[in-house]
Amino acid sequence: MSDSAPLLSVRDVHAYYGLSHVLHGVDLDVREGQIVALLGRNGVGRSTLCKAIMAIVEREGSIRIKGQETSQMMPHQMARLGVGYVPEDRAIFPGLTVEQNLILGQHANAGPKSWTLDKVYSQFPSLERRRDTDADVLSGGEKQMLAMCRALMSGPDLILVDEPTEGLAPLIVEQVAELLAEITRSGVSVLLIEQKLTMAMRIADHVYVMGHGRTVFSGSPEELRIDHDTCKAWLEV
Numbered sequence: 600m601s602d603s604a605p606l607l608s609v610r611d612v613h614a615y616y617g618l619s620h621v622l623h624g625v626d627l628d629v630r631e632g633q634i635v636a637l638l639g640r641n642g643v644g645r646s647t648l649c650k651a652i653m654a655i656v657e658r659e660g661s662i663r664i665k666g667q668e669t670s671q672m673m674p675h676q677m678a679r680l681g682v683g684y685v686p687e688d689r690a691i692f693p694g695l696t697v698e699q700n701l702i703l704g705q706h707a708n709a710g711p712k713s714w715t716l717d718k719v720y721s722q723f724p725s726l727e728r729r730r731d732t733d734a735d736v737l738s739g740g741e742k743q744m745l746a747m748c749r750a751l752m753s754g755p756d757l758i759l760v761d762e763p764t765e766g767l768a769p770l771i772v773e774q775v776a777e778l779l780a781e782i783t784r785s786g787v788s789v790l791l792i793e794q795k796l797t798m799a800m801r802i803a804d805h806v807y808v809m810g811h812g813r814t815v816f817s818g819s820p821e822e823l824r825i826d827h828d829t830c831k832a833w834l835e836v
């Protein structure tokens with residue numbers, strides 16, 4: 600499998616907010632079936648990389664999906680190519696029910712990998728019990744599950760999940776980790792932005808560390824664990 604084109608290949612990507620140059624040449628690959636963790640301190644540009652991949656910030660460089668160059672594409676085209684995105688704020692639609700939020704994730708050309716309402720509800724009975732409830736009243740953990748399930752209903756090959764465990768209690772963090780593992784078992788790859796290093800290192804197949812808008816480390820969780828210089832320079836607070 601390592602000979603085939605990666606599902607996602609990011610090369611020398613730069614991104615800008617107006618005059619502010621935030622990404623300075625990011626390189627990163629996600630291969631089929633992998634959970635890849637992207638670590639780094641706050642403000643280094645991890646969320647901006649997700650937005651650059653989704654084409655919602657101004658970007659330069661090469662972003663390939665299954666070998667196809669996408670740097671000139673629009674956000675809806677990225678979704679159509681099979682890239683799902685769960686942003687940091689979870690983007691739940693208040694005023695809509697849990698079920699309406701899920702249905703909004705459905706995609707006209709959803710394929711065999713797409714999650715269905717039945718699959719979501721069998722996985723998360725608490726969402727089924729609250730299917731007719733305004734999604735805004737859910738707990739933080741339930742909102743995160745809902746946001747991830749909504750992304751899965753479009754049948755993506757890859758999802759970008761930005762800090763899913765932010766603000767969640769340890770028990771719920773464990774549920775998020777289990778859902779991420781379940782997602783990859785169902786054939787969907789994951790790019791996971793995380794602050795919780797222990798959890799990320801436990802479930803990731805490969806780890807990147809970002810510092811000041813660049814990739815500063817690429818390796819296995821084990822290689823990162825023994826790379827004290829990288830940990831000290833780029834991860835410890």
Ligand SMILES: Nc1ncnc2c1ncn2[C@@H]1O[C@H](COP(=O)(O)OP(=O)(O)O)[C@@H](O)[C@H]1O
Pocket residue numbers: 616619621639640641642643644645646647648
């Ligand atoms: N909408 C924005 N406009 C201008 N600057 C931004 C915006 N969003 C983020 N930034 C800046 O870009 C840098 C990277 O931010 P971000 O990608 O959110 O980092 P991370 O997700 O790693 O915490 C930070 O310096 C941040 O202040």
Ligand SMILES: [Mg+2]
Pocket residue numbers: 645646647687761762
């Ligand atoms: Mg962020």
